[in-house]
Amino acid sequence: MPSSPFGHPHAKGECYATWYAKKKSKELVGHFGFTSSDQDDIEQQLLLSLLERWPKFNPAECSPTEFISWAIGRTVADLIRDQQRRLEAVPTEGLPIEELLNDEDGSLPVGCIQPDPAAAIELSLDVELVLSRLPPEIQETARELKTGNVCEVARRLGLSRRTVRNRLQVIREAFERAGYGDA
Numbered sequence: 001m002p003s004s005p006f007g008h009p010h011a012k013g014e015c016y017a018t019w020y021a022k023k024k025s026k027e028l029v030g031h032f033g034f035t036s037s038d039q040d041d042i043e044q045q046l047l048l049s050l051l052e053r054w055p056k057f058n059p060a061e062c063s064p065t066e067f068i069s070w071a072i073g074r075t076v077a078d079l080i081r082d083q084q085r086r087l088e089a090v091p092t093e094g095l096p097i098e099e100l101l102n103d104e105d106g107s108l109p110v111g112c113i114q115p116d117p118a119a120a121i122e123l124s125l126d127v128e129l130v131l132s133r134l135p136p137e138i139q140e141t142a143r144e145l146k147t148g149n150v151c152e153v154a155r156r157l158g159l160s161r162r163t164v165r166n167r168l169q170v171i172r173e174a175f176e177r178a179g180y181g182d183a
Contacts, residue, residue: 008065017050017068020068021050024073028076028080032080033084033086034083049072049074049075050068131174134170141159141168
């Protein structure tokens with residue numbers, strides 16, 4: 001296994017990891033509350049996260065550039081989620097999140113991110129079981145939260161954000177009681 005994600009060539013002759021991190025940090029500027037003064041910090045966070053994830057790289061599952069794209073994409077998603085939590089804001093108009101997360105062809109390396117199908121099926125069944133034990137209005141909120149943030153769900157269901165957050169807390173507690181989560 002290569003000891004570093006750096007040095008893998010890019011079509012332009014640059015290191016793919018540094019080029020991709022710079023590209024994604026530039027794309028985030030002006031979206032989700034990120035400003036041009038955040039760009040260097042974002043780039044550093046993307047590269048640091050890549051270094052932390054690099055020991056998990058398995059060349060038998062995907063190429064170095066695929067893994068780099070996947071790792072940086074995951075960090076972009078985390079940064080966006082954290083920023084939205086901080087600002088409690090709806091995403092700004094502009095680039096769709098899929099475009100920010102994926103490379104030009106829109107695909108992530110399958111071998112790097114797909115879980116074991118049996119474990120995924122078991123987890124899906126566990127999720128359905130936990131949700132089925134909740135009141136119908138909480139179940140509806142959980143279904144809506146699969147595709148939207150707190151603000152969007154509140155708007156779609158005609159509820160206050162506080163009510164949606166309270167229901168989300170009930171959902172979290174139900175999963176914690178079922179053995180999922182930090183509690």
